[in-house]
Amino acid sequence: MEYKAYYGLPDKVVFCRECVISNQRPGSTVEFTNKNLKKETIQFNEEGICSACQYNRQKKEIDYQRRQEALFEFLDRYRKSDGTYDVIVPSSGGKDSSFTTHCVKTKYKMNPLAVTWAPHIYTEVGWRNFNNLSRTGGVDSILYTPNGDLHRLLTRLAFENLCHPFQPFIHGQKIIGPSMALKFGVSLVMYGENQAEYGNDIRDNLRNTMDYSFFSVDNPLEMVMGGMAVRDIIEKYGFSLKDFAPYIPPKADDLRSRNIQVHYLGFYERWDPQEMYYYASEHTGFQAAPERSIGTYSKYTEIDDILIPFHFYTTYIKFGIGRATYDAAQEIRNGKIAREEGVALVRKYDGEFPEKYFKQFLEYMNISEERFWEVVDNARSPHLWKKENNRWVLRHAVAEELEVI
Ligand SMILES: [Zn+2]
Numbered sequence: 001m002e003y004k005a006y007y008g009l010p011d012k013v014v015f016c017r018e019c020v021i022s023n024q025r026p027g028s029t030v031e032f033t034n035k036n037l038k039k040e041t042i043q044f045n046e047e048g049i050c051s052a053c054q055y056n057r058q059k060k061e062i063d064y065q066r067r068q069e070a071l072f073e074f075l076d077r078y079r080k081s082d083g084t085y086d087v088i089v090p091s092s093g094g095k096d097s098s099f100t101t102h103c104v105k106t107k108y109k110m111n112p113l114a115v116t117w118a119p120h121i122y123t124e125v126g127w128r129n130f131n132n133l134s135r136t137g138g139v140d141s142i143l144y145t146p147n148g149d150l151h152r153l154l155t156r157l158a159f160e161n162l163c164h165p166f167q168p169f170i171h172g173q174k175i176i177g178p179s180m181a182l183k184f185g186v187s188l189v190m191y192g193e194n195q196a197e198y199g200n201d202i203r204d205n206l207r208n209t210m211d212y213s214f215f216s217v218d219n220p221l222e223m224v225m226g227g228m229a230v231r232d233i234i235e236k237y238g239f240s241l242k243d244f245a246p247y248i249p250p251k252a253d254d255l256r257s258r259n260i261q262v263h264y265l266g267f268y269e270r271w272d273p274q275e276m277y278y279y280a281s282e283h284t285g286f287q288a289a290p291e292r293s294i295g296t297y298s299k300y301t302e303i304d305d306i307l308i309p310f311h312f313y314t315t316y317i318k319f320g321i322g323r324a325t326y327d328a329a330q331e332i333r334n335g336k337i338a339r340e341e342g343v344a345l346v347r348k349y350d351g352e353f354p355e356k357y358f359k360q361f362l363e364y365m366n367i368s369e370e371r372f373w374e375v376v377d378n379a380r381s382p383h384l385w386k387k388e389n390n391r392w393v394l395r396h397a398v399a400e401e402l403e404v405i
Helices: 052-060 064-075 093-105 123-136 148-162 167-184 202-206 230-236 241-249 252-257 273-283 308-319 323-333 337-351 355-366 368-380
Strands: 088-089 112-117 139-146 188-191 263-265 385-388 391-394
Touching: 052 337, 064 230, 088 093, 088 167, 093 123, 093 139, 093 188, 093 273, 093 337, 112 167, 112 337, 123 139, 139 167, 148 323, 148 355, 167 188, 167 241, 167 252, 167 355, 252 391, 308 323, 308 355, 337 385, 355 368
Parallel strands: 088 112, 088 188, 112 139, 188 263
Antiparallel strands: 385 391
């Protein structure tokens, strides 16, 4: 019997033969998702290998040394002599952005300004790491915090309408680089890793720049946030367009006329999250969390926001892919763990419920526990979930044994 697949996901669940990711992984981090909308997902080849693993093979052939030399030369165009900033680095104070900022400053001799889109609720270790980047890492930084009333509402709408509480945050993180570049009169933005490494459109890995045309909106009132047009949010909840200033993307024409370029350092430096962690610990005072993150076994990835475990919990609900799957897939590719160990870790931790922060999450968005479960259960795609003895269980699980193709 065929079960309905939401979000336009592939009907048949297939796991990669090399890592542990499934073909349900969304192919884009800009998830303006809706249950009935077609969603691009990670691509698999005829051998059952995901595009991220395929790219990982190609990566071994890349002459990074040459790319780094070319980058150094390219950056000469952006080095200023008047003491102002040369480059904007969108940063969270996490290990990857700490690496990016420090590397751009020390190895590439640029004058960077790190800009951070504030987490919903900082964790203790996240706040410490954010401060350490400047206090001991030696770079200037700015924390950009949107109006809490509106951000909480947008987060709630994104959760209730899309089961995607992180959508407004991701939106902010995406536009803060180009947006701050315009404000500071800087023409270069340097992001760290390109998400295409993990299975977004693989062709993106062949480019060193980001296409920022998607940032542009003709009319901010028509922009959709949390599944609702800004015009309707203003009307229903009593905000004004001014409140949306941090969320309104810079116009593509303005970016183009100022020749603002958006690059990924991951194109030039071989990206390995564990190595980035070691680097950040040594150079920017970055510290891992005291305990493993909920839903996974790792301690140093995305540890700055109390709401992050709920982001991964909702990916588990919508796509059957939780935090341990993302971590294990990446570590298998980077040769840190074997596939069978990855499978065991996924089975142990994926989808673990963030009980510890549940109360805070509900309070933050001002919703009831009943409403939370209503939204979550409504987002479970029938092709992924079934009810057994009154409990929800996934129909498919990653296995050590591989199917014969
Ligand atoms: Zn794979």
